[in-house]
Amino acid sequence: MPAFDRWPRLIGRHAVLLLTAAVMLLPLVWALGSSFKPSTTIFDMSPVPLPASLENYRTVFSAFPLWRMLLNTFVTAAGVTALQVLVAVPAAYALTQLTFRGQRFALGLVAVALLVPVQSLIIPAFLMISHLGWRDTYPGLIVPQLSGCALAVVLLRNHLRALPPNLFHAAALDGATAGETLRFVVLPLLRPALSAVVLLVFINTWNEYLWPTLAAPSPKHTTIQAGLALFLNQEGPEYGPLLAASILATVPVVAVYLVASRRIADAFLHAGPG
Amino acid sequence: MTADTEVASRAAGRRAGGRGTAPHRPGGPAPRARSWLYLGPATISLAVWVYGPLVFTGVLSFLHWNLVSDHPSWAGLGNYARLVDQPEFPHAAWHTLLYAVGILPFATVVPMALAIMLWKKPGAVSTGYRALLFLPVVLAPVANAIAWQFILDPLQGAANGLLQDAGFGPRNWLGDPATALPVIVLITAAKVVGLNLLLFGAALASLDRRTLEAARLEGATEWETTRFVVVPQLRRTAVLLGLLSLVVVWPWIFTNVAVLTQGGPNGATDNVYYRLYTYAFTFFDAGTASAAAIVISLAFAVLLGAYAVLGRRRADPGPGSGPAGSGPGPAGARPERGRSHASV
Numbered sequence: 001m002p003a004f005d006r007w008p009r010l011i012g013r014h015a016v017l018l019l020t021a022a023v024m025l026l027p028l029v030w031a032l033g034s035s036f037k038p039s040t041t042i043f044d045m046s047p048v049p050l051p052a053s054l055e056n057y058r059t060v061f062s063a064f065p066l067w068r069m070l071l072n073t074f075v076t077a078a079g080v081t082a083l084q085v086l087v088a089v090p091a092a093y094a095l096t097q098l099t100f101r102g103q104r105f106a107l108g109l110v111a112v113a114l115l116v117p118v119q120s121l122i123i124p125a126f127l128m129i130s131h132l133g134w135r136d137t138y139p140g141l142i143v144p145q146l147s148g149c150a151l152a153v154v155l156l157r158n159h160l161r162a163l164p165p166n167l168f169h170a171a172a173l174d175g176a177t178a179g180e181t182l183r184f185v186v187l188p189l190l191r192p193a194l195s196a197v198v199l200l201v202f203i204n205t206w207n208e209y210l211w212p213t214l215a216a217p218s219p220k221h222t223t224i225q226a227g228l229a230l231f232l233n234q235e236g237p238e239y240g241p242l243l244a245a246s247i248l249a250t251v252p253v254v255a256v257y258l259v260a261s262r263r264i265a266d267a268f269l270h271a272g273p274g
Numbered sequence: 275m276t277a278d279t280e281v282a283s284r285a286a287g288r289r290a291g292g293r294g295t296a297p298h299r300p301g302g303p304a305p306r307a308r309s310w311l312y313l314g315p316a317t318i319s320l321a322v323w324v325y326g327p328l329v330f331t332g333v334l335s336f337l338h339w340n341l342v343s344d345h346p347s348w349a350g351l352g353n354y355a356r357l358v359d360q361p362e363f364p365h366a367a368w369h370t371l372l373y374a375v376g377i378l379p380f381a382t383v384v385p386m387a388l389a390i391m392l393w394k395k396p397g398a399v400s401t402g403y404r405a406l407l408f409l410p411v412v413l414a415p416v417a418n419a420i421a422w423q424f425i426l427d428p429l430q431g432a433a434n435g436l437l438q439d440a441g442f443g444p445r446n447w448l449g450d451p452a453t454a455l456p457v458i459v460l461i462t463a464a465k466v467v468g469l470n471l472l473l474f475g476a477a478l479a480s481l482d483r484r485t486l487e488a489a490r491l492e493g494a495t496e497w498e499t500t501r502f503v504v505v506p507q508l509r510r511t512a513v514l515l516g517l518l519s520l521v522v523v524w525p526w527i528f529t530n531v532a533v534l535t536q537g538g539p540n541g542a543t544d545n546v547y548y549r550l551y552t553y554a555f556t557f558f559d560a561g562t563a564s565a566a567a568i569v570i571s572l573a574f575a576v577l578l579g580a581y582a583v584l585g586r587r588r589a590d591p592g593p594g595s596g597p598a599g600s601g602p603g604p605a606g607a608r609p610e611r612g613r614s615h616a617s618v
């Protein structure tokens with residue numbers, strides 16, 4: 001292909017990609033800029049907030065328990081991640097490396113659980129935590145989200161299956177018990193996969209909206225996603241503070257993404273088909 | 275770590291981590307009964323928070339109950355009959371179908387085109403684009419919806435500002451039944467495109483670039499190469515991703531609807547998931563909501579069952595079956611193909 005022919009194609013390619021990226025990320029960028037505009041100029045069409053003002057951030061912190069919500073979100077996401085991993089690692093290990101009767105059944109149990117729509121579970125889950133007096137508590141936010149552990153089990157199992165079986169035979173020949181094999185052979189090898197699963201579950205839980213609105217309806221006890229919706233419902237479209245809060249809800253995830261984008265992409269890749 | 279395992283792990287070319295040494299104890303591998311000990315926590319979790327609730331939902335769907343009274347009454351198939359009789363649920367089902375049709379191009383054609391574009395020119399620039407385009411997938415959904423609401427504000431929003439500069443009248447994007455559903459679809463599409471771009475990329479990674487060279491040598495134009503060499507090899511991936519997207523997209527749509535339109539205007543953005551939520555937590559009608567949940571689950575089961583049956587008929591290796599070492603672990607045999615899904 002002659003060189004002069006390449007330029008239009010190159011420019012066209014970048015134009016398409018940049019335009020797509022712009023459209024997809026537009027709200028984030030626009031919200032970021034606008035969150036620093038004072039309420040008088042918030043609807044200005046200038047993308048850069050000059051003069052910049054922290055008014056919105058001050059307002060939202062005084063009007064809403066934002067730190068508390070961020071803390072709740074962090075505790076919930078960390079708690080769900082820890083619980084799911086604790087439950088999923090031994091299960092994935094048993095499903096791959098141990099042979100026992102009922103293995104296929106157990107695997108089926110996990111696989112089908114992946115496909116049950118969450119919406120068909122929320123009413124009983126809601127009733128259960130209401131009965132337990134767990135509404136507006138961390139256990140209420142965290143424990144029912146164990147329903148998502150099937151995904152972690154399947155992802156970890158896929159990684160474990162790919163390990164060479166000789167490893168486990170060698171460990172068994174050396175007289176290691178299943179527990180020792182899990183601890184000293186499997187876990188070290190599983191670390192990359194484990195960190196991918198941790199990131200995936202953490203981000204998913206951080207972004208969860210439906211369950212926190214039901215489990216923790218009061219501002220002080222809820223997560224940032226549900227809190228943003230509460231804020232919107234109570235104050236109406238008070239955009240300045242809302243956008244400031246939205247940015248604060250987004251920053252932690254984006255920060256994690258920037259640090260570990262490759263690993264996160266991997267996590268989603270393996271959570272997807274294939 | 276014992277000598278044999280050390281050797282085995284070296285043979286596998288992996289660092290097995292030398293943390294501590296396993297005490298050498300007599301006794302072979304765990305007895306079979308102990309397997310269930312390892313599976314116990316997961317099994318109990320799923321029993322309590324997935325299968326138990328599912329059965330409970332099934333029972334509730336045959337009861338009249340307002341979530342608070344002590345005496346639910348037997349409804350038989352009354353709740354199901356109500357779903358069919360009242361116009362809301364069929365309407366919501368119809369609009370759910372519209373959402374699905376609207377999302378499909380963003381689950382298949384759009385990310386496929388972008389993925390091919392990036393695949394053709396591998397390198398740092400493409401990696402950068404990929405990272406950038408994936409970002410919407412991890413963005414906080416409520417925050418994202420609020421940002422869109424700000425932009426689409428009917429009186430002062432930036433979208434209308436731009437339109438007016440271009441000489442068009444302002445629109446009430448989310449308040450007009452004609453535009454509300456397409457807007458929700460487009461907002462949600464960013465996540466679908468980002469995720470599927472990554473997954474198409476994985477499928478492309480396992481594709482043989484030499485087929486491309488061969489086509490070029492034959493004198494095929496760039497477009498012909500893409501159209502007749504690359505795209506046909508992605509067809510199965512596209513079908514699978516289309517289906518999977520229809521599994522994972524609903525929580526995203528739900529959040530956007532709940533924040534932006536609450537099903538309105540005039541039911542334009544309603545769908546079966548939002549309807550279920552409304553039945554349960556606005557009208558406290560646990561029976562009807564549960565009946566809706568069961569109907570949705572059954573529809574899901576039929577959809578996935580149909581796919582499984584069709585997939586079994588052609589027993590060739592699936593798409594994306596080798597994201598070529600892009601993952602933290604080798605992406606080998608995966609029997610759950612088409613079952614596991616990303617939930618965001």
